[in-house]
Amino acid sequence: MPKVTAKMVADAAGVSLAAVSRAFRSDSALAEDKRARILRVAGELGYLTPSGRTLSRIATGTVSLVAGDLTNPFYPVVLEELSRRLHQQGRRLVLHAVPPGGSVDLVMQQVLDYRSDAAIVTSATMPSRLVRECRKQNLPVVLFNRVQLDARMLAVTCDNYGGGRMAAERLLARGCRRIGHVTGLRETSTHLERARGFLDALGQHGLAPACSARGEFSYDSARQAALSLLQAPDRPEALFCENDIMALAALDVARSLGLRIPQDLAVIGFDDIPLAEWGAYRLTTIRQPVRQMVAEALELIAQVRSGQGSEGTIRVLPVRLIERDSA
Missing domain, CATH: 3.40.50.2300 (Response regulator)
Structure with a gap:
């Protein structure tokens, strides 16, 4: 099967080669509807950027964390715990940050290019098109501290x-x-x-x-x-x-x-x-319960990759009231 080129994506999307290049750069000026169309066509054709082809060769054993609100100290705590657990397993964590006001579409396309073993998504929702594309490429995705109306999504959240x-x-x-x-x-x-x-x-x-x-x-x-x-x-x-x-x-x-x-x-x-x-x-x-939530997310990923897990699993973990001085 011939390699899918940027020109093939440009022709199919009805845009220029330059627009295809800009669509894969988060710092480029491009209308969001055009970017989304290019990324959709690229995904349908199975196009990988040159950097994506290189990264896909080194990404085995990695989990991508897609985070959209790193200014909230809760998510660096999640990042630290996830990194610690993956390090214990001899695996790697790759952080993909959604820029303020940016679209999760571009970041998830980078994750797909990277060919991670799985992705954990915090503080962002997944459009249906991206959900389908991740399934098509056999990428397990777990929503963390989020749920959404999709009967086949994996999610770990607190109560x-x-x-x-x-x-x-x-x-x-x-x-x-x-x-x-x-x-x-x-x-x-x-x-x-x-x-x-x-x-x-x-x-x-x-x-x-x-x-x-x-x-x-x-x-x-x-x-x-x-x-x-x-x-x-x-x-x-x-x-x-x-x-x-x-x-x-x-x-x-x-x-x-x-x-x-x-x-x-x-x-x-x-x-x-x-x-x-x-x-x-x-x-x-x-x-x-951040530690337990991270452990459950990694367990869901392991089950899905081994063929033992099922889609549409949502794990809800109990919370605790911590009494201090403000109430």
């Missing part, structure tokens, strides 16, 4: 719903009734499940959030959200923030406004990142 309930129940047990809510990214499964658990627990006590604002899972957005909530005349007496970074932002804002923690404001986060136990914060939070 986000149960964690949301735990947060609400802890604040209610403390006697709080005016409880605010700082939410994450709207379309992510982590936000949807954490919010659902939190709202269900409040609803069972005949309550709803006293106020809410979008924090987008980021420190800067959460600072603005917390300012708007805590400067209101009827400010809440407690906040549930859907991740720790947002909770730390809320604590910083509360102290800048002269509020005492937890006497004037109780705060609960989610993840239990290393910063959460620092003396300046002592954040009460919901702990994700």
